[in-house]
Amino acid sequence: MVNPVRHQQRMITCIISAGLDAQKILRGLKDEKQIFTAGIFHARGIGGSAYYRSSMAGGQEKNVIIAIVPAARADEIFSYLYEAGELYKPHYGMMYMEKIDRATPLNLPDEMPDLDALAFN
Amino acid sequence: MSREVVVLTDVKLITCIVQRGEADKVVKAAQAAGAQGATIYFARGIGIQDRLGVLGITINAEKEVVKMVVSGDQADRIFERIYLEAGLNIPGRGFMHMTTLEKAATYVPHEIVKKLCSHGQEEQPEETTDG
Numbered sequence: 001m002v003n004p005v006r007h008q009q010r011m012i013t014c015i016i017s018a019g020l021d022a023q024k025i026l027r028g029l030k031d032e033k034q035i036f037t038a039g040i041f042h043a044r045g046i047g048g049s050a051y052y053r054s055s056m057a058g059g060q061e062k063n064v065i066i067a068i069v070p071a072a073r074a075d076e077i078f079s080y081l082y083e084a085g086e087l088y089k090p091h092y093g094m095m096y097m098e099k100i101d102r103a104t105p106l107n108l109p110d111e112m113p114d115l116d117a118l119a120f121n
Numbered sequence: 122m123s124r125e126v127v128v129l130t131d132v133k134l135i136t137c138i139v140q141r142g143e144a145d146k147v148v149k150a151a152q153a154a155g156a157q158g159a160t161i162y163f164a165r166g167i168g169i170q171d172r173l174g175v176l177g178i179t180i181n182a183e184k185e186v187v188k189m190v191v192s193g194d195q196a197d198r199i200f201e202r203i204y205l206e207a208g209l210n211i212p213g214r215g216f217m218h219m220t221t222l223e224k225a226a227t228y229v230p231h232e233i234v235k236k237l238c239s240h241g242q243e244e245q246p247e248e249t250t251d252g
Contacts, residue, residue, distance in 0.1 A: 010223065015160050046148050047158015062160060082126050082226055094227035096134065096190055098220060 009103045010074040011066065014095040015045065016085040018061035025065060025084045033077060037106050038067035045093075062093065068103055127234055129225040131193035135200055136186065138166065139207055139215035144185035150206035151189055154199040159189045180213040190225055 016022060022040045029035040045062045065085075069077045078097055086092050135156075137147050141163065148159045166184045191199050200219055208214050 041162060043160045043162035045158060045160050046145075047152065047156070064160065064162070078224075078226070079124075079126055083124060087227055088124055088126075090228045090230075092228065094190065094225060096132065096225035097223045098134065099223060 006070075006103045006105055007101070008071040009068055009100050010071050010097050011068055011100050012074070012078055012081060012095065012097045014065040014067075014081045014085050014087075014093070015043070016063050016065065016087070016093040017091075018042070018063050020063065020085065020092075022063035022065055025081070028084055029067060029077070029080070033073075033080060035067055035069055035077060036108060037069070037103075038065060040065050068100065126226050127229045129227070129229075130223075132222045132225045133191055133193055133196040133219050134222050135189045135191060135196065135203070135217065135219045137189075137203055137207065137209075137215065137217040138164070138184050138186050139209075140181040141183040141185050142181075143207060143215070144187050147187045147203055147207050148189075150202050151187075151191075151199050154202035155195045156189050156191050156199050159187050161185055161187050184215075190222065193221075 014025075016025070026038055026040060029038050041064050043062045043064050045060045065081065067077060067081070074097060078095070081095060082088065085095065087095060135151070139147055144159075144161045148156075148161070151159060162185070164184045164186050165182055166180075167182070189199070196219060200217070203217060204210070207217075209217060
């Protein structure tokens with residue numbers, strides 16, 4: 001039996017401003033880059049811009065995107081998320097990439113429901 | 122259009138899991154030791170309550186996860202400072218770990234990039250003479 005565990009993978013974490021549409025970036029990853037192993041969660045950021053802008057509110061709201069990608073495409077996806085998250089602008093967030101030792105493959109079923117329709121209806 | 126990404130290397134990620142309400146203390150300790158900032162989110166912890174028996178009721182299952190990207194040369198100092206300030210030697214108070222990042226990227230002002238580039242060029246001849 002072929003071992004389904006993948007070894008050559010990278011995890012990219014992208015912390016972006018809550019003002020940006022993280023769902024749209026995730027859809028871009030799916031449609032343009034065929035990366036399905038990604039997700040979003042909310043967080044708050046402290047330091048840098050948050051320190052000056054909203055210290056009274058206890059931090060600035062952020063969206064965090066996590067994507068597991070093949071090592072061969074890691075730099076490409078890294079650049080894509082850098083652009084999509086507008087991280088070239090000051091106080092828009094940051095991103096980083098790390099090696100992961102093992103990951104299971106994610107195979108989507110052949111007939112997929114329209115995920116966008118499910119999410120917005 | 123492809124933009125040039127300024128990549129930071131020799132960076133570490135410190136992840137600290139503490140009881141809810143303790144994250145600000147952790148961030149303050151980290152900033153005092155040189156960290157620039159942190160990202161915090163909520164989580165739920167399982168495990169330590171069962172182990173501590175009656176004392177387990179004093180442990181809050183709601184946790185805060187603090188993630189900080191710090192430079193390699195400051196990482197150990199920040200790690201130790203957080204450990205002491207957050208009292209992570211006490212059972213049930215929390216857990217932290219540090220991992221090496223392959224690279225990181227954020228907005229870096231042009232002046233700093235220029236300064237780093239010129240610094241690198243100045244250092245290069247020294248390296249070749251040594252080698």
